Amino acid sequence: MLIRPASPEDAAAIWSIMEPVVRAGETYALDRDMSRDDALAYWLAPDKEAFVAEQDGAVLGTYVLRPNQAGGGRHVANCAYMTSAHAMGRGVARRMCEHSLDHARALGYKAMQFNFVVGTNERAVRLWQSLGFEIVGRLPGAFAHPAHGDVDALVMFRQL
Amino acid sequence: MLIRPASPEDAAAIWSIMEPVVRAGETYALDRDMSRDDALAYWLAPDKEAFVAEQDGAVLGTYVLRPNQAGGGRHVANCAYMTSAHAMGRGVARRMCEHSLDHARALGYKAMQFNFVVGTNERAVRLWQSLGFEIVGRLPGAFAHPAHGDVDALVMFRQL
Numbered sequence: 001m002l003i004r005p006a007s008p009e010d011a012a013a014i015w016s017i018m019e020p021v022v023r024a025g026e027t028y029a030l031d032r033d034m035s036r037d038d039a040l041a042y043w044l045a046p047d048k049e050a051f052v053a054e055q056d057g058a059v060l061g062t063y064v065l066r067p068n069q070a071g072g073g074r075h076v077a078n079c080a081y082m083t084s085a086h087a088m089g090r091g092v093a094r095r096m097c098e099h100s101l102d103h104a105r106a107l108g109y110k111a112m113q114f115n116f117v118v119g120t121n122e123r124a125v126r127l128w129q130s131l132g133f134e135i136v137g138r139l140p141g142a143f144a145h146p147a148h149g150d151v152d153a154l155v156m157f158r159q160l
Numbered sequence: 161m162l163i164r165p166a167s168p169e170d171a172a173a174i175w176s177i178m179e180p181v182v183r184a185g186e187t188y189a190l191d192r193d194m195s196r197d198d199a200l201a202y203w204l205a206p207d208k209e210a211f212v213a214e215q216d217g218a219v220l221g222t223y224v225l226r227p228n229q230a231g232g233g234r235h236v237a238n239c240a241y242m243t244s245a246h247a248m249g250r251g252v253a254r255r256m257c258e259h260s261l262d263h264a265r266a267l268g269y270k271a272m273q274f275n276f277v278v279g280t281n282e283r284a285v286r287l288w289q290s291l292g293f294e295i296v297g298r299l300p301g302a303f304a305h306p307a308h309g310d311v312d313a314l315v316m317f318r319q320l
Contacts, residue, residue: 025231028231029229029230029231029232029233029234030230030231031230031231034230068302069276069303070189070191070194071185071188071189071194072189072278072305073189073276073302073304073313075304075310076299076302111300111301111302113299115275116233136297136298136300137296137298138296139236139273139296139297139315139317140271141319142228142229142236142271142273142317143229143232143233144232144234144235150235150270153233155297155299155315157300157302159301
């Protein structure tokens, strides 16, 4: 699996990964009716660095990295990861997260924070924990899950 | 004290409040060299509702309210408050927070979250606690304080 910076030519592949995630509204706090253009503008915003995970010429996942805060918060990175619905269970998210941790360290970040991990997304919570993240905050009922109602969201954090 | 929506004519007063806060870099995760235009564009961004607290024709404070997240997170409000250096200790922040809680309730929000309360800002932490907020998260060393080095930032939350 090759993880490389995203290029403008990856837009269609990135949207094909984002679209089902956005429309489902179960794991990301994004408007479910978000347009393709808005979604790509959000993911590929100038304050973010975007990557894709590629295997045999197919884009299986994408992630973005940015400073989580400005000013005195710039030494903490924030990332978001999405895996193609066709590539679940193949370790794509784990590989992207490992890549992002290395890349963040190389850029001089001292820590990484996830601001809003939906509590019912147990697969993600376990994966991030296995990669060294701890739950440092719990936001009660902060996420309106389309099937489960208001569920907690978690803040996860690790030093680099 | 009158709390009213901010208008474009308040820009100079808002910047006079923001400038020392931004330059000090002790309580907000904003770049300390942020320009006037960038600061006002941030504070008066289209996704925020901005208010000012006024007494005898003088603007003593300003606050902004917005949804903390999109999509499934839109029922949780986020606010930020700044008080004029000349008006500290007069209850301006408390009055603005009370106003914001009422306003958020009126808009249908179910909760309010502060994402990044600098731990050394004890005055603010105590004030928010006295207004019903609880510390629901602690971000270890997430804020580079110009005098104290890396200090914790707190996530605070209350139902409405």
